[in-house]
Amino acid sequence: MKKKTVIIALIALVALTIFTRIISPRVNAAEVKITSVIPTTYRGKVEDIVRVIGTINTTDGLYQIWFGSKLVVNETASGNNVNASFSVPPLPGGNYTLTLQDVTANINATSWFIIDPAYTLKVSKPEYPKQLQQGAEVKISISITGGKTNTVYVANVTVKTPANETYSQSIPLSNTTDTGIGNASIIYPFENAHTNYTGTYTVSFNGTLASDTFFIGLTDLAEYHRNDTMKVWAVGYSSCKNVTITIKSKDGEKIYEDKWNVTDGVVKASWLVQKNMTIGNYSITITANEKVKRVNDTQIFAVPGFKTEIVPRNLAGEPVPDVFIRIHDNWANKTYNVTSDRNGIITKQLERGEYNVTAYFKKVKVIEALTFKIENESKTLNFTCQLTSLNITVVSALDSSIKIPFVSIRLYYNFTTDLDEGKDVNETVSFQTDITGNAKQHSFLLNASYRISASRYGHIFNQTMFANLKPCAWNNITISCPGRILHVTVIDLEGKPIENALVELQEFMGGLRYTNFTDNAGNAIFNCIFGEYYLKVYSKEILLGAEAVELFNETVTRSIRCALYNLPICVKVVDYFGQPIPNANITLERNGVKICSNVTGAEGIASFREIGGTLTIKVYLKNSDLPEATTTIYIGEKRDYSNPILVKIGAYVIFASLLMDTAQFAIIILILAIVVLIAIIEIVRRKHFKPSETSS
Template sequence: MSCWSAARLNKKTITVNTLTVMLVLAAFFQLIPLPVYAADVKITSISSTSGKVEDPITLTGTINTTNGEYMILFGNLTVASGFASGNIVTCTFSVPPLPRGNYTIMLRDVNASIDSEPLTFQIETNYIVKVEKPQPPYQFQEGTTTINITVNVTGGIGETTYTANVTVRTPANETFWKLTYVNTTNIGMGNTSLRYPEDFGVNAHTNYTGIYTVYFNGTLASDMFFIGLTDRTEYHRGDTVRIKAVGYSSLNGENVTITVKLGAETIARFNHTVLGDIVEANWAVPNNASIGNYSLSIIPTPATKKVDDAQVFAVPGFEVRIVSQSLAYEAVSNVTIKVHDFEAGKTYNIVSGVGGVASIRLEKGAHKFTAYFKKVRVGEVSVNITGELMLNLTCQITNLKITVENEQNPEVKIPFVSLNLTATYTTELDGVRIENEIDVTQTDIEGSARFVLPILNATYRLTASRYGRTFFNGTIPELKPEAWNNVKISCPVKSLTVNVTDANNSPIPGALVEIQDVMGGLYDAKFTNSNGQVSFNCVFGIYNIKVSSRNAILNQTTTEIFDEKTVTVRCLLYNLPIYVRVVDYFGQPISNVNVTLERGGVQLGFKLTNANGLASFIEIGGTLTIKVYLAGQSQPELSVTYSVMEARSEANPIEVKLSRYVALAGILVETAWFATIILIVAAIAIFTALEVARRRFK
């Protein structure tokens, strides 16, 4: 092989290899989607640039990779991660537990390995003091010996000691303090615990009722706790109120008076003997106790006590939600519910709102719920309340469906019937009165109407009418305690006889007579008999009557049918004599041409014109198409549309002019040819006259 051939082969090989590599790379890039770089990696906003450990921070930003993964770096810690929405990043994170100082926050596009410009965030030292309190409704009582207090430092200097002056201020403005120390870890966090009153000196106490405030180094942080006379802040009927007061050593062996009041009313007052330093007594909440805030006091107050022993506690009751519903389990709003508390002898009024729900707080014991709708009692139920409750109160309220049927054929339902329903009932709420209420509607296309939420304890009178004419006026049967009460009434049927005649009052047999209720829905159609007569049984109403024959409308009219009725419909267009005269350009009759009548594209008949150019028909009038065909033509020479509303006799025919033709001795000549012949003849005549004149004078 020559060098030239080898070089040539080598070039071919290189070319093939290059194309192969390009195809492989193209396929690779089609199969492996690459990140889309559409935006800068940056933090666009941050809710705060300083804060304390565990504060929530909201950050927004953008990354290059569409829907790509991101990370939020707080110093060297990852505090949030996820995937962008498009190129937008929005996230919330908490300030991590780190010593106080300045830190950088960066947004990282993980796919592109690109970080945003850093933002500076300052962690501030947070001082916290917290009192461990009983779970509500329990509370501390006078004489409590151990109340745990925790002191915390976060975001402090790492591995250092903070001095904490913890001070407790009593309701009498006395202060007791304790100096303690908080050692922080390498992340700037530390805590210590104290117990009040034992860690705060021999004089510290819990002898006063009221709020005690705890301070950390003055105003750096604070918390509070309450010391009461009772073991709880809330009670229910039958519960025992445990009362304890201390600091009564000066009255040892003597009686003190404990008083419980609801507003200005004294509920209980009793004496109790002081034993040593303590007043400790129990009082049972009465079974008829009303809901409210009660005040409790002890007198006399020893001279050593700087705060009177008085406290408020609550008898809050339980939340009771009453759902008023009909017999169809539908929510009913605007139901007045009288709630009678048998134990307290009190009655409360509430009204159901959206969703039929009414809420009230009730205490333990027997209660009766009486429901009134439109001031008529519709339901009652008695319940013993022991806790929170959801109560379904079923009311004697139903739904009423009125269906109007054809008197002769109940399968046929009558639409668009006006219904007037009058309810008469006796109210029992706020006085006894007889009330009338009117509800108006009409039947739908299926012949039914629905009256929603009628009460059972009422009488109902129904009036039904069509086109303002009443056909039913009576009392409907007593409603039953069911979800739906269905009542059917009949609409009367009246006989309608239609006589169809022509212009000469002669009957038209085989005519199609259609009747349609003006409001729609009801329809019937029949053909007249040999006497031109047809009969219908029509539901009470007003009807459109349409008479047609051979697809042509002969006449239309409207009639009221509220009694037996006979209607005569004269059809002046029926079997009219129709003469058509075909003439040429000069109005001369053209004989032996085919004249065809059509209606709506349907041929009615055809005739040849006579010597007078006339073709006669007996047809139904209206809009007709007249087509004229010349001998040997498959397409009409002329087609015109004409409205025939009266007889067209031989003396008054419809004239159709074929302007393209002139009749010469029974032969049709096109007008253009005729004009040419005339011109030629005229030219010959003129030439002859001139030639004769020339020879005469020669």
């Protein structure tokens, strides 16, 4: 009994398991895992960027990334994918667990990351162009991140002067507590140290852990503009009564030199930057009668000027490339030569002062004695040049409202330069009118001589000369395209004129189109624009002929022979044996439309006079609604009685002047054949089996 009970229980358990598998939804879940950590070394410093790539189980689910016990990312997955970045939090150095948590499924994946110590040293410096001067105090800030917990680090700060002298001092940093961060600051010069030398000082933290630099100068600024006041401060001259201050250009030219008294070992001087100083670097040097310092007191300063954007523009206000400009600096009595770039812009550093401008285009003067000032800021200067633009329009001589597109134009112009000792120059530019019949060309000299040569299809139709353009934004030039007379005569295959035929002329380029109808003599006359055309002839909307025609001469004559017009068309209808079928109704159709009909005569022929081309021939015999034969044929030549179009109707036979179905005719013939065969058999039988006569 017990054994039976156990077996029943096992069977029930298996059945329940199978049933659960069947009714449970099948889910292909992604594994919660970290597949990649960047940097791949798994090491970094506080505030470094770390990237974690992985997957979670919940599609589009919420996930979190924990750095140790700190939550650093709380986002939603893209599908099952995780790709997140974060900054290393401010924690003590060491190995931390990196955890990716699927919040919905409450499943975690882990990795690791090590925080390394980071050392920082920073010197407080004034904002450029201000600079520190001799005798100044300098604040030095030191910090560590990723340090050990509850630790006081000691920093050894070393300063190396321009004379390679070194001064050091130790300073304890603040306790790192539980953040691993310690800070401190110190003022340089330390005891017995100084900032008496001009040059760059290097500051280091414990040798090589971190470093920074600062510059000590003679002047209060690193750069000056004209009329600025330079303030000089130098120390360490207690043994001197006076010193010499010298300012030179980078080429060694002496700009200024004078003696200044020393008070309590300090040289305090000022100098007004001269109006004639040009842009560049200069040196200032302090020298004494005896050697006072291990490093010469020499410093470089700059006169940078202001960024000035110059835009030469034509009279239409458009920037002009390749304009050569002479900028004369009145204060420095110096001239700068510049040229506008392909965008029509010049960028030049110019100092405070007054300037004169002369501009040349193609070495012809287009601006003369224009003045401007530079004061205390960068600016954009727009200069108007005596250059006009051309708006060229080609119109029909027959109707000025019709504009001619795609006209090829060669513009020749001649001028004399103001530079290069007045040379005569000839130049050419080629272009084409657009779809509206206009062509716009930019920036041309007012006093040049111009000649326009206009052509279509390689044939010149107009040459126009002009000069002394108006000093305005646009000079409008109109070119007339002449008309040409075309005589068209339309005849048929036999040379007879075709009356009321539609003659169409369509120009190869553009949209020019002309139409006319022929008179009773087959003539049509056109007055068209100079050019090449496609000539087409129609009758009853049927294309009879086409050809190209050139209208370059004053008068052109064309004779168009239309071989398809009024063609003799004969249709012969025959039966199964090729016998003509009379009284058959023949219809001709074009594009599904009936155009004519006729009845065949005794010879089985129906004749027509029609326009050729692709025609459908239908033959009606007994049923006027249902054709017995249909054929489509292209007719490009006459088909008269000697060469008719043959339509064979195999379903009928002419027998005894009667139209008979071929099947019926075959039955009759078969019956007749059987009758004849029977008769022959009977005759033969009687001949061979005739009884012999009995003798009496």
